[in-house]
Amino acid sequence: MTVLSADALLEVRGLRTYFPIRSGILRRVSGHVRAVDGVDLTIFPGETLALVGESGCGKTTVGRSILQLVAPTGGNIWYRGVALTFLSPEAFRTYRRQIQIVMQDPGSALDPRFTVRDAIAEGLEAFAIGANHEEHTKRVAELMRSVSLDPAAMWRFPHEFSGGQRQRICIARALAVEPAMLICDEATSALDVSIQAQILNLLTDLQAARKLTYLFITHDLGVVRYFATRVAVMYLGRIVETGPTERIFTAPRHPYTKALLASIPSLDPARRRTRPAALGDVPSPERPPPGCHYHPRCAARLESCSREDPPVVAFADGICRCVLADAEREAAAPAA
């Protein structure tokens, strides 16, 4: 899987991000949390790739590593075919402008002392877009209109807005520098469902109008099924399955994906789930189990799963990191 896709917007290969664990009074490094441990992702222009997984699986760290907000320990990232390692400082600034992030908590993402105008204009000033103050203000008004906020409110402070409006402000701020891609990290998770619908509709409109690419990081599978083009499922630092949304939801290959899907509560009063899907808790990423990280919770595990790393099995529409997938692929397409 070292072949790069010619038409990808972003390629991530073998991404590793480890955090040191310090202990004792000298704060010596006694080990590492392998938050991201060899992640491959390909993101195509204009698509919405959902990165899903439970808390602690490393999905947020993947997003932050792509933005270089945390320094990856290893691996490579290519943007439009160019490896980040080889970017000049100037080209790197352009890269950082091309990818923006919208976070979960719009309350803490906005500085309470900044007016909405200044919060949105910050990026314009940082990247020296537009010549002067008036031009920036004009641009802020346009941006506010594009996220259905009244530009007359630009001189107000974040606390004067509701949670949904604050998330619109964060989106306007991210769009200010005209990025090609937005990383939405649980961007709708803290919102009430009626407001979540408004924000998802807004993201749909913006994607169509601006040809945006989304990396949508979430734990909410209902949102994923509605919103994503493709899905990557993450478990304890690794991607365990990728594929087009509909196939992931109707014919999941990895036992963990199956367990996740079985845990979605139904809204149909005639259909209640009858039993819990997965056994036990998510292990700590500090001490992931040996072999396949999922094996202690896996209903389909083999004896070898506790010892051997599972193979990454490539299918026409994605990968599956499971020893059983190998057999499935061979059954589907007998060797020529």
Place this chain on the structure above:
Amino acid sequence: MSAPLLAVENLSISFPGEAGPVRVVDRVSLSIALGETLALVGESGSGKSMTALAMMRLVPKPGRIEPGARIAFEGRNLLSLSVPDMRAVRGAGIGMIFQEPMTSLNPVTTVGDQVLEAIELHAKLPRAQARSRVIELFGLVGIPDAKRRFGAYPHQLSGGLKQRIMIAMAMAMRPRLLVADEPTTALDATIRAQILELLRDLATKTGTAVLLITHDFGVVNEVADRVAVMYAGEIVEEGTRAELLGRPHHPYTQGLLRSIPKAEARGRRLEEIKGAVPRPGHWPTGCRFHPRCPHAFAPCPGTEPKRTTLSATQAACCHLLDRSVEP
């Protein structure tokens, strides 16, 4: 019909504001039968958590329950009990679990000792007997390796296990009613499914009634027998689980259910409820939902809607349903 386990009548809760008291819960009435699970559903700011706290008389100061309310638990009005009598009801009569198991447990005491303390607070049991009761409770809530986990500290346990400890603590005195405020919101999907299963299991096995506070209709469908929907401090619709999820009558309930992203909606716009939930003190006149309601008509801004009975178990407060109002 026998008297319900819990009957709340005319419950209003207010907080002092700059221009006089501000209501956060407004004339709420509800009842729960023995062994029944009632889900109280609403978005943030609807007053559902405050209603739950009132059941335990734990409304945080300077908030207060306004005069004229009655919370009858097993026939006794909790609001007129002395402080020691109320303390006896908490735990033995009504248990409570919260959303954040991480902040509700004492970090410097083992989880076993914390549950032990809960038992000894209410019952004079010999140490050894109380201890075996704790281990029995750990087994009941599905904590594996219960004996060893007795000596564990909260930080050594995962979120799912901590929530199980909280449930064990709440169940320690075999309460007849369990008040659960967003018990699964902080948990991951696969763990949430297990905790919901546990709650449903406990209700059937022990006959404990549950008042479940949630914003998630998926959770409602998993565990509730009946549902009450709150908006801006009021209950706007109630009914059985099948009625509420299958045939909602209030435009707010309908809107909430339609705005949930679903597979069938792929490629189409989600139905939104325009605007935002009004904050307490800024509730609109008439029907509080009218500025956001797609069906609002003449009487809605001026007149408060009456409660319309739709079946033996379903009722909603909306002018559209009230035959005496001319459309």
